Amino acid sequence: MRGFRFALVRAARSRSRAELHTVQRHRPSDLAQRFSHSASAPARPSFGIAFDIDGVILRGRSPIGGTPRAIRRLYSEEGTLKIPFLFLTNGGGVPEHRRALELSQLLGVNISPKQVVHGHSPYRELVKRFEDDLIVAVGKGEPAVVMSEYGFRLGKLGKQTVTCLRKCTHHMMFIQSELKECLLSAILLIGEEIYRYSVTSCLLVDFLGLKKGINLLCILQLMILNTRINDHPLKYTSYGKPNPFVFKNAANILEKLVLSMYPNSQTSMEVKDCQFSTIYMVGDNPKVDINGAMKAGHPWSSVLTRTGVFRGKDNDPQFPADAVVDTVEDAINYILEKECVQ
Structure with a gap:
C-alpha cells in the first residue's frame, strides 16, 4: 500500500513539474500580450x-x-x-x-x-495660382496680415507695386494705381457674406471711379464691369x-x-x-x-x-x-x- 501511495505521489509530482514547465514556457508571451493590451493607445473616436x-x-x-x-x-x-x-x-x-x-x-x-x-482659409491654396498676377484683397479686419501670412506678396502683387493703401469705411483694401490699365486676375473677399455687398460697393465707388450712391448688385455688377477692363470676365467662386x-x-x-x-x-x-x-x-x-x-x-x-x-x-x-x-x-x-x- 505504501508503495502504491508513493507511486501516486511521484506521478503527481511529475505532472506538477510538467504543468509548471508548460506555464513557464507560455508565460512570457502571455505577459507580453497583457502588457501590450494595457499599454496600447486608446481607440480613436469614430x-x-x-x-x-x-x-x-x-x-x-x-x-x-x-x-x-x-x-x-x-x-x-x-x-x-x-x-x-x-x-x-x-x-x-x-x-x-x-x-x-x-x-x-x-x-x-x-x-x-x-x-x-x-x-478665407482656403485662400492659402491659391498663392501659387496667382503668384504672378495682380489681385486685390479686400474685407473686414486685417486682410493685409491674413494674406501675407498665407504667402501672398502684399506690397508687390504679381510684379506690380501697390502704391496706395486706403481705408474705405470699415474695410481695408490694397489697390494699385492706374488699376483700369492693369489686368485684374482676382478679387479675394474676406469676411462674412453680409459684408460683401458694402465691400464690393466701396471697391467700385472708390477705385473704379463710379458715381457714389449708385445702386450696385454686388458681385454680379462687379463681374459685368470687369469685362470692360479685362478680356476675360471674373468668375465668382464662394469658398464659404x-x-x-x-x-x-x-x-x-x-x-x-x-x-x-x-x-x-x-x-x-x-x-x-x-x-x-x-x-x-x-x-x-x-x-x-x-x-x-x-x-x-x-x-x-x-x-x-x-x-x-x-x-x-x-x-x-x-x-x-x-x-x-x-x-x-x-x-x-x-x-x-x-x-x-x-
Missing part, C-alpha cells in the same frame, strides 16, 4: 464635430451660456484633446492663430490654430459655407487632427477616404450650416441651435436639421450621448 462660432459659441466676445463648460467635456482631465473638433466659420479677418488664441482665452481650453477654419467643398476640407482637417492625437492608430498613407462614421455640424443658420451639411452628405449630420439666426420652436421647414437643441451645451450632450461617450 466621430468628429465642427462648430460655427458666431451665434453658437460666442455672441460678440462673450461665450454663450455654458459653452466653456461644454467644450471642456471634449478634453481629458489632463487638458489634452479627447474628441476631435474644429471651428468652421465664414467669418475671419484675422489670422487663424490669433483667433485660436482668442478662443483659448474665452473658453479656458487649448485651441490649436489647426482647429480654426475661416471662410454652404459650399460642399468647405465641408470636405473640414473633414480632411479633422482626419489630420486625429492622426496627431493618435499617431499609432493609422499612418497618413492609409487615409484615403473619410474615416469618420459621423461628423456633426453644429450651427445656428439653417441656410448656411444645415444646408451645407445636407449638401455635403455622408458622414455629415447637422445639429441646429436656437442661439443665433434660428429661433424657431420646431425644425426649420426649408433646411431641416437632424437635431434641434437650445444651446451648444445641449448639442454636445446630445452628441456624446448618441456616441455613448461619458
